[in-house]
Amino acid sequence: MKEKVRWGIIGPGRIARAFAEGLHHSQNGKLVAIASRSKERAERFSKEWQVPFQFYSYQELAESSVVDAVYIATPHSEHMDTTILCLQNKKNVLCEKPLAVNASQVKTMIESARAENVLLMEGMWSRFPPLMRKVKEIVLAGSLGEIFSIQADFGFLPKNKDPNGRLFNPALAGGSLLDIGIYPLSFASMILGMPKSFAALATLGKTQVDEQTSCILKYENGAHALLHSSLRCETNQEAFIAGTDGSLRLHKQCWKPQKMTIQSHHSRKEEYIEMPFEGNGFNYEAEHFGQLLEEDKKDSEVMPLEESLSIARTMDKIRESCGFKYPFEE
Numbered sequence: 001m002k003e004k005v006r007w008g009i010i011g012p013g014r015i016a017r018a019f020a021e022g023l024h025h026s027q028n029g030k031l032v033a034i035a036s037r038s039k040e041r042a043e044r045f046s047k048e049w050q051v052p053f054q055f056y057s058y059q060e061l062a063e064s065s066v067v068d069a070v071y072i073a074t075p076h077s078e079h080m081d082t083t084i085l086c087l088q089n090k091k092n093v094l095c096e097k098p099l100a101v102n103a104s105q106v107k108t109m110i111e112s113a114r115a116e117n118v119l120l121m122e123g124m125w126s127r128f129p130p131l132m133r134k135v136k137e138i139v140l141a142g143s144l145g146e147i148f149s150i151q152a153d154f155g156f157l158p159k160n161k162d163p164n165g166r167l168f169n170p171a172l173a174g175g176s177l178l179d180i181g182i183y184p185l186s187f188a189s190m191i192l193g194m195p196k197s198f199a200a201l202a203t204l205g206k207t208q209v210d211e212q213t214s215c216i217l218k219y220e221n222g223a224h225a226l227l228h229s230s231l232r233c234e235t236n237q238e239a240f241i242a243g244t245d246g247s248l249r250l251h252k253q254c255w256k257p258q259k260m261t262i263q264s265h266h267s268r269k270e271e272y273i274e275m276p277f278e279g280n281g282f283n284y285e286a287e288h289f290g291q292l293l294e295e296d297k298k299d300s301e302v303m304p305l306e307e308s309l310s311i312a313r314t315m316d317k318i319r320e321s322c323g324f325k326y327p328f329e330e
């Protein structure tokens with residue numbers, strides 16, 4: 001039997017726990033190390049998930065020889081520096097979405113991964129479950145005809161509106177666009193590629209991050225994508241693709257893609273498809289990453305680095321047109 005990929009996690013917060021559970025269900029990976037800035041938090045996480053190695057600084061984990069791959073689960077503002085620290089120590093990196101705060105940071109990270117000849121991938125986890133792979137297959141096969149319209153939204157009302165927490169704190173690159181607006185954007189990018197032009201509006205909150213953002217992207221063939229994110233209310237959390245021959249609806253919560261309805265415009269027939277997760281869903285991105293390592297690949301065809309860069313460029317333009325920057329970008 002092949003050796004499993006030895007994973008380390010940096011930043012033992014909420015999503016680190018979901019990833020640890022995902023690894024528990026993965027066929028080709030195991031969790032061996034955790035790094036926190038605090039001894040107490042590293043030990044608590046270790047105990048919770050039976051992790052053999054604990055590090056009390058990110059640097060120590062990056063330099064350690066006990067891991068092959070590192071999952072970075074820190075706030076957005078920390079992604080670039082933590083990723084580069086790991087890449088420079090020849091660690092393969094799966095970094096949570098968004099890969100970084102802006103396109104300039106993403107570009108620096110990609111250059112570093114290429115210079116060190118290691119694998120880097122953005123953890124856009126909803127691309128990897130079987131149902132989302134099926135959506136891409138259906139679109140590529142032309143079953144919906146030529147795609148002209150996409151609508152997708154992700155809005156929720158956080159229980160904790162702590163202005164210092166990562167969702168609302170501008171110093172941690174908070175706001176709806178980078179945190180959840182990236183899901184509709186990444187979805188539209190997967191289906192239609194890079195937009196040619198756009199229009200956007202944002203509502204800034206007390207802390208000067210966008211609490212709602214809406215945009216319309218326009219593509220070369222005239223297609224439109226209407227995308228929305230909100231930290232002020234819960235929205236449909238659905239995604240809808242319409243083409244000349246049919247349409248496809250990804251049901252709530254489309255970011256944990258497990259249910260869809262396909263409609264043919266010609267026969268008027270509807271097909272409802274359910275593909276439930278095995279595990280909690282995070283296992284799919286971990287397994288894909290492990291497969292890339294086994295094949296000695298340095299980039300993923302499912303979430304390519306150039307596409308992460310293109311999405312970061314679109315987010316930069318949306319923020320610029322809505323007139324907001326993060327304090328460290330001034």
Ligand SMILES: NC(=O)c1ccc[n+]([C@@H]2O[C@H](COP(=O)([O-])OP(=O)(O)OC[C@H]3O[C@@H](n4cnc5c(N)ncnc54)[C@H](OP(=O)(O)O)[C@@H]3O)[C@@H](O)[C@H]2O)c1
Binds near residue numbers: 012016074075172
């Ligand atoms: N895929 C998804 O469904 C999903 C869902 C939620 C979030 N995310 C992404 O996951 C990442 C982390 O989100 P989260 O909700 O897990 O955050 P979180 O619960 O706040 O945890 C973040 C962790 O980062 C570490 N950290 C490092 N520098 C920090 C700083 N300056 N301020 C605060 N914490 C810092 C902390 O660990 P130590 O201090 O102990 O080292 C903390 O536990 C983000 O990129 C977010 O977009 C993804």
